[in-house]
Amino acid sequence: MDTLLSPIESIAKDCVNCGICVKECAFLQEYGSPQKLAESWLERKDTIINKEFPFECSLCGLCHGVCPKELDSSAMFLAMRQELVNEGHGRLRQHKTIRAYERRGSSSLLSWYYFPENCHTVLFPGCAIPGSRPETFSHLFELLQETIPDIGIVFDCCTKPSHDLGDMAHFKKMFAELCSILSKNSVTKVLVSCPNCHRIFKEYSTGIEVRTVYEELLQSPKIRGGIQTEVTIHDPCGVRFVPEVQQSTRNILQHQGITIREMEHSRERTFCCGEGGSAGFIRPDFAREWTQKRVTEAGSDPIISYCAGCTHFLGESATTHHLLDLLFFPEAVVAGKQRVSKTPVIYWNRFRLKRALQKKLQGGVSGSRQQLSGSVSSLT
16 A cells, blocks of 8 residues: 555545445445445545535444455544544534533533652543542552552543544643643553553554553452353444453453353454444434444343543443453452443543542642643533
């Protein structure tokens, strides 16, 4: 593939219309093969289907995972989104909710950075875990402290929603600000629990080592247990091509004595849970179809995922648990009694957790994103 070509040009040039990705994807089944869409976009963009159609793709990357030529059609649809935003056609009213969620995550009310003395590693749990599972977060942080005594905390949003909506100017500004705060405070390693945060840091940060907490937790003897149950595991799209993360989660389950049944679509061929790319705001029918495909493959086994978003989406249709909940509260999870908060309680939980940690963790450097960067906070 010519690296000088844009993602759209590359698909137009190199796709052979084999139909493998189309067979897997309802979006492509409705609109056509990646090559035909690329050619239409390049030749007559003003008359193509409709200017919202790139926002109906989940950007999950399954097309890339099954392509015999290893072409990434999802990158093409992201590039189309970016072009629409740059031309003033990409800020859709349907995305108001996800944009507001992102703004709250980085607001002065909910963001918080804590760098103890000699801190070079921080835990970046993402937007969802602190609010939906504050007790799980506390257990995770305490366990990591045992092996990394000077570990810090960052409550903030990596701004992946804006990235996926094609708003690269805003994404780059916000993510650069986040990385600048880390750099100024001598952080060289970030531990993430969210696969989407992992992808963003891996692709856009410089001078920072990025690992998931799942890889890190394998070093702890406390993850060994004795749960006798069988589950199936859902790999989030954000780590579709990161086998070391996929394997670490399986190793954690096996160390707990859990039997894993692999689904047909797993690892690099995993299905989207339905949340990907904010496609559900435009085409909820596509999102529901992805969810149903995953639930059907899972069958009667409980689904374990290591993404809070995937766990929430799949949990609406099947018994689904987050890996960290199973690790720290196995009895409650197996009994179906593990408490997980939803909107709007998640914001109150995150605020309370932030306040509790501020009282508990003294010394070092701490503050909201706005305090440490000098930027202006907004929740509007």
